[in-house]
Each structure stands twice: as C-alpha cells, then as structure tokens.
Amino acid sequence: MRLTTKGRFAVTAMLDLALHAGEGPVTLSNIADRQKISLSYLEQLFAKLRRGALVESVRGPGGGYNLARPVDQLSVADIIIAVEEPIDSRQCEGKENCLGDGGEHRRCMTHDLWESLNDNVIQFLSGVKLSELVQKQRTQPVFGPASLMKIRPGNTTKRRPAGDIVVA
Amino acid sequence: MRLTTKGRFAVTAMLDLALHAGEGPVTLSNIADRQKISLSYLEQLFAKLRRGALVESVRGPGGGYNLARPVDQLSVADIIIAVEEPIDSRQCEGKENCLGDGGEHRRCMTHDLWESLNDNVIQFLSGVKLSELVQKQRTQPVFGPASLMKIRPGNTTKRRPAGDIVVA
DNA sequence: CTATACTTGACTGAATTAGTTGGTTATTAC
DNA sequence: GTAATAACCAACTAATTCAGTCAAGTATAG
Numbered sequence: 001m002r003l004t005t006k007g008r009f010a011v012t013a014m015l016d017l018a019l020h021a022g023e024g025p026v027t028l029s030n031i032a033d034r035q036k037i038s039l040s041y042l043e044q045l046f047a048k049l050r051r052g053a054l055v056e057s058v059r060g061p062g063g064g065y066n067l068a069r070p071v072d073q074l075s076v077a078d079i080i081i082a083v084e085e086p087i088d089s090r091q092c093e094g095k096e097n098c099l100g101d102g103g104e105h106r107r108c109m110t111h112d113l114w115e116s117l118n119d120n121v122i123q124f125l126s127g128v129k130l131s132e133l134v135q136k137q138r139t140q141p142v143f144g145p146a147s148l149m150k151i152r153p154g155n156t157t158k159r160r161p162a163g164d165i166v167v168a
Numbered sequence: 169m170r171l172t173t174k175g176r177f178a179v180t181a182m183l184d185l186a187l188h189a190g191e192g193p194v195t196l197s198n199i200a201d202r203q204k205i206s207l208s209y210l211e212q213l214f215a216k217l218r219r220g221a222l223v224e225s226v227r228g229p230g231g232g233y234n235l236a237r238p239v240d241q242l243s244v245a246d247i248i249i250a251v252e253e254p255i256d257s258r259q260c261e262g263k264e265n266c267l268g269d270g271g272e273h274r275r276c277m278t279h280d281l282w283e284s285l286n287d288n289v290i291q292f293l294s295g296v297k298l299s300e301l302v303q304k305q306r307t308q309p310v311f312g313p314a315s316l317m318k319i320r321p322g323n324t325t326k327r328r329p330a331g332d333i334v335v336a
Numbered sequence: 337c338t339a340t341a342c343t344t345g346a347c348t349g350a351a352t353t354a355g356t357t358g359g360t361t362a363t364t365a366c
Numbered sequence: 367g368t369a370a371t372a373a374c375c376a377a378c379t380a381a382t383t384c385a386g387t388c389a390a391g392t393a394t395a396g
Contacts, residue, residue: 003171003289006353008282015281027372038355043374050374060363061371076285085352113183113301114176117244121171124292133281174384195341206386215343228394229340253383 001118001125007080009037010045014079017055018071018130019137025057025064045083052082071134077125169286169293175248177205178213182247185223186239186298187305193225193232213251220250239302245293 013031020026028046032039046065049055054074055065067074181199188194196214200207214233217223222242223233235242 001171003169004353009354011282011285025372029372040356041354044354047374057373058363059361059371059373062364063362063372065373113305114179117179117296120296121289121292124289128285128288137281172384177385193341197341208387209385211343212385218343225342226394227340227342227392230395231341231393233342 001077001080001086001122002084003080004084006045007084009041010049010079010083011076013037013042013045014049014054014067014074014130015133015137017065017067018074018134021067021071025062025066027064030064048083049079052078054078054082067130071131072129074130075126076128076130076133077122080125081122169245169248169254169290170252171248172252174213175252177209178217178247178251179244181205181210181213182217182222182235182242182298183301183305185233185235186242186302189235189239193230193234195232198232216251217247220246222246222250235298239299240297242298243294244296244298244301245290248293249290 012035016031016035017026020030028039028042031037032042046055046057050057050065053068056068057063057065180203184199184203185194188198196207196210199205200210214223214225218225218233221236224236225231225233
C-alpha cells in the first residue's frame with residue numbers, strides 16, 4: 001500500500017459522494033467544485049474506483065456517480081487500494097538467495113517484513129468506514145485536529161498527552 | 169505521512185543496523201551489500217536519519233553508524249517521518265473560506281479529516297518498535313506472510329480468516 | 337601520510353502526480 | 367431528431383519525487 005495525496009483526493013471525493021448520497025447521482029463537476037479538485041483528475045480516479053466496483057455510474061443528463069455499496073461497507077482501505085497501484089516491495093522475486101550476510105537467514109528480511117507491516121496498516125484502514133467519516137462530518141463539521149483520533153478502538157496501549165480530546 | 173519504498177528502504181536499513189548493534193559502528197557499505205541498496209542512496213537516507221537524531225555517526229576508519237537510542241525506543245513511525253518529507257494535505261492554507269457548498273460547514277473537510285486519519289496511522293506505526301522487529305527476525309529468520317500480523321495488540325475487532333497464523 | 341569512511345552538493349533518468357486538451361459515446365429533455 | 371448533459375477515453379504535458387550517480391570534500395585511525 002502506498003499513501004500519497006492521490007489517495008487523499010480519492011477519499012475526499014468519496015466522502016463528498018457519501019455526504020450527498022440519496023439525492024440521486026452526483027456529478028463529478030459538483031464534486032470538483034465543492035472539493036476544488038480538477039475535473040479531469042477526478043475522472044481518472046473514478047475510472048479506477050469504478051473498475052474496483054466501489055462506485056456505479058449513470059450516464060447522460062441527470063447522471064453521475066452513486067456508491068456501489070452501503071457506506072458502512074466501504075472503508076478507507078478499499079478506496080486507497082483502488083486508486084494507488086500496488087507497490088513492488090521486494091527485489092528478490094521470490095528467490096531464496098538474496099543474502100550476503102553469511103547465510104544466517106535464507107530469505108531477505110525486507111520482503112516479509114514490510115509485507116506484514118503493510119497488512120497491519122491495511123487492516124487498520126479497513127476498520128475506518130465511510131459511514132463513520134460521514135457521521136463525524138455531519139455531527140461536527142468543524143472539528144479540531146484530535147476529534148477523529150478515537151475512531152477505532154485498539155489504541156489503548158498508549159495514553160495520549162493531556163491536551164487531546166477524545167470524541168468517540 | 170507518506171508511505172513509499174523510500175520509507176521501506178529506511179526501515180530495512182535501520183533494522184539491519186539494529187541487528188548488528190553491539191559490534192561497534194556499522195558502515196553503510198556493509199548495509200548496502202547485505203540489503204542490496206545503493207550506497208549513495210543510503211547516504212542520503214542516513215543524512216536525514218542523523219538530522220532526525222535516530223542515528224549517530226563515527227567518522228574515519230572503523231567508523232560507521234550507531235543507533236542513537238535503544239531499540240525499544242525507536243519506532244517505525246520515527247524512521248518514516250524522518251526520511252519522508254511531510255505532505256501538504258490542505259489546499260486552503262488555514263483559511264476558513266474554502267467551500268462552495270452553500271455554507272453548510274465553514275472549513276473544508278479535507279484538511280482535518282486526513283490530518284486525523286494520519287495521526288491514527290502514525291499512532292499505530294509508533295507502536296511498532298525496532299526491538300520487536302529485531303526479535304522476530306532473530307527468532308524466526310524465515311517466516312510466512314502472516315507471522316508479523318499480531319505485532320500489536322488492538323486489532324481484536326476483526327477475526328482474521330482461517331489460514332492465518334498468529335505468532336505473538 | 338594514507339587509507340578509511342562519513343559528509344555534502346550537484347546532477348541524472350525514470351516514474352508518478354496532477355492536470356489539460358480534445359474528443360466519443362450514452363441518455364434525457366425538448 | 368436534435369440539442370444538451372455527463373460519463374467515458376486516450377494522448378499529452380509540467381512539475382515533482384524516486385532512486386541512483388558522480389565528484390568532491392573532511393575527519394580520524396594507524
């Protein structure tokens with residue numbers, strides 16, 4: 001998984017779409033205007049989102065895009081995976097002979113190490129559903145930097161410093 | 169936070185460094201040989217790691233790099249933040265007037281939304297310490313794709329599919 | 337003094353990002 | 367049917383980042 005502004009754009013656009021769901025198809029021009037994203041760039045992103053079966057399109061006047069699934073079944077991970085093409089993350093293509101270390105371990109650690117670290121991040125972002133973002137956005141349109149901190153349970157390992165507000 | 173191969177290289181290199189700690193300073197040439205990373209690219213990365221006070225350098229013959237902190241106080245997040253320059257993540261530079269939505273909410277959602285999502289990922293990666301990676305690497309040099317899945321507690325929300333092995 | 341090894345800076349080709357231009361289809365409204 | 371709408375599609379572009387090269391330094395051990 002990669003994590004760039006591209007994914008951010010996509011998440012933003014999808015959140016906008018979710019916020020206006022139920023009002024019929026949403027046009028990309030509308031999203032472009034509201035979120036200040038280039039229309040043609042949005043088209044590229046939505047081509048991928050459509051291929052990934054995250055959105056459905058309606059052509060012609062009155063057309064636009066709809067979410068292909070309910071908001072609680074669409075995660076941030078889904079979106080990012082759909083738009084960011086996958087990463088290589090190994091320079092040994094499955095071979096077992098990529099060490100000059102003295103032979104302590106047979107496979108290079110790079111591969112599996114990051115692969116699993118990756119899985120963890122994906123697991124995490126899969127837990128953040130569009131529905132949660134919509135709800136936060138609706139109930140609290142203007143919020144401080146810490147208001148979404150507590151979206152997921154599971155970060156109970158660490159006490160956050162005093163200034164932070166837990167919303168959940 | 170960004171997440172590219174650059175950060176991967178850095179994490180790999182730091183893990184290599186950690187694995188050879190206690191044997192005196194480690195040279196970049198050694199890391200380059202073992203991990204098959206270009207020496208000059210490593211130099212760039214370690215320049216940033218040094219500025220970020222994650223490593224200390226010893227010049228001259230017999231020199232090299234040492235970790236600046238104990239392995240249990242060095243997280244994956246520290247490394248990635250040090251080498252990947254920060255992302256913009258807002259197109260309204262703190263202004264309050266970035267909507268054409270009809271004025272429902274005053275600030276554009278993009279900014280705070282991703283900011284806090286970001287914080288969550290950082291929080292998560294901050295929990296993965298070098299010491300854990302070293303230990304996994306030492307006790308189980310060759311491991312399957314699922315062996316690091318359970319590094320962190322906290323993903324108890326979701327049952328993983330049957331094939332996966334939990335190591336922790 | 338000399339070899340080692342870190343340090344710095346400028347520079348490069350390739351890839352990716354973000355965006356543009358210019359079309360073509362499909363569908364609705366008139 | 368024809369005009370308007372809006373998704374689709376392909377090629378092309380400027381700017382940035384990635385990954386790596388090259389060439390100089392400077393500090394230190396022996």
